Amino acid sequence: MEIRSKRLLLRAWRRGDEIALVRHGNSHAVWRNLTDRFPHPYTRKDAVTWIRRVKEQGEPPRSFAIVFEDEPVGGVGFERMQDLNRLTAEFGYWVSEAYWGRGFATEAALAATAHAFAHFDFERLQASVLEWNEPSRRVLEKVGFTLEGRLRKNCVKEGRVVDSFIYGLLRHEVQARS
Numbered sequence: 001m002e003i004r005s006k007r008l009l010l011r012a013w014r015r016g017d018e019i020a021l022v023r024h025g026n027s028h029a030v031w032r033n034l035t036d037r038f039p040h041p042y043t044r045k046d047a048v049t050w051i052r053r054v055k056e057q058g059e060p061p062r063s064f065a066i067v068f069e070d071e072p073v074g075g076v077g078f079e080r081m082q083d084l085n086r087l088t089a090e091f092g093y094w095v096s097e098a099y100w101g102r103g104f105a106t107e108a109a110l111a112a113t114a115h116a117f118a119h120f121d122f123e124r125l126q127a128s129v130l131e132w133n134e135p136s137r138r139v140l141e142k143v144g145f146t147l148e149g150r151l152r153k154n155c156v157k158e159g160r161v162v163d164s165f166i167y168g169l170l171r172h173e174v175q176a177r178s
């Protein structure tokens with residue numbers, strides 16, 4: 001499955017994406033804003049493992065490469081939470097530093113959130129943002145997420161205990177958006 005937006009293509013990660021994944025994903029500036037499950041340094045082996053893992057996720061896809069001019073330059077995806085939170089998915093994204101500030105994350109997140117509600121039974125998407133990540137907060141606001149709280153000392157990143165912001169987007173809010 002592929003999703004086209006104005007400038008971007010969102011498609012499943014596939015073999016052959018390893019070089020681009022390392023080129024754009026091997027970035028301290030990207031990593032410091034993501035969960036520690038995103039490796040740093042980002043090696044070819046990490047890219048191979050990632051592509052193998054997302055292939056096993058089945059259809060419809062929930063992890064997409066953000067492709068610009070035929071090259072994967074970032075990723076966007078969501079993951080179902082469990083138990084009482086099973087109708088919620090954690091939403092996340094990253095864009096290569098080389099393309100920051102061009103609206104790519106916003107464009108990709110708009111498309112991916114619409115896809116998530118169209119093809120899954122989620123009632124809610126949520127995103128956690130580390131306290132210093134103003135650009136990501138801005139992206140979420142542009143996509144229609146609501147700031148729901150500041151979780152004090154909720155995260156540890158790079159050895160620092162920091163706050164995070166929690167944002168939520170509900171199904172009916174996306175329907176109202178379009």
Ligand SMILES: CC(C)(COP(=O)(O)OP(=O)(O)OC[C@H]1O[C@@H](n2cnc3c(N)ncnc32)[C@H](O)[C@@H]1OP(=O)(O)O)[C@@H](O)C(=O)NCCC(=O)NCCS
Pocket residue numbers: 029030031033034092093094095096099100101102103104105106107127128129130133134135136138139
């Ligand atoms: C966050 C990230 C995805 C944004 O990607 P992007 O393609 O540059 O985002 P966009 O261009 O769509 O939007 C960025 C917005 O942040 C704003 N911004 C940039 N730097 C900023 C700053 N220091 N303070 C406040 N706003 C800032 C931009 O002006 C833009 O808002 P605008 O359209 O109102 O002007 C990218 O920086 C990234 O991959 N960071 C590392 C990974 C990450 O943070 N992922 C999200 C985890 S929650």
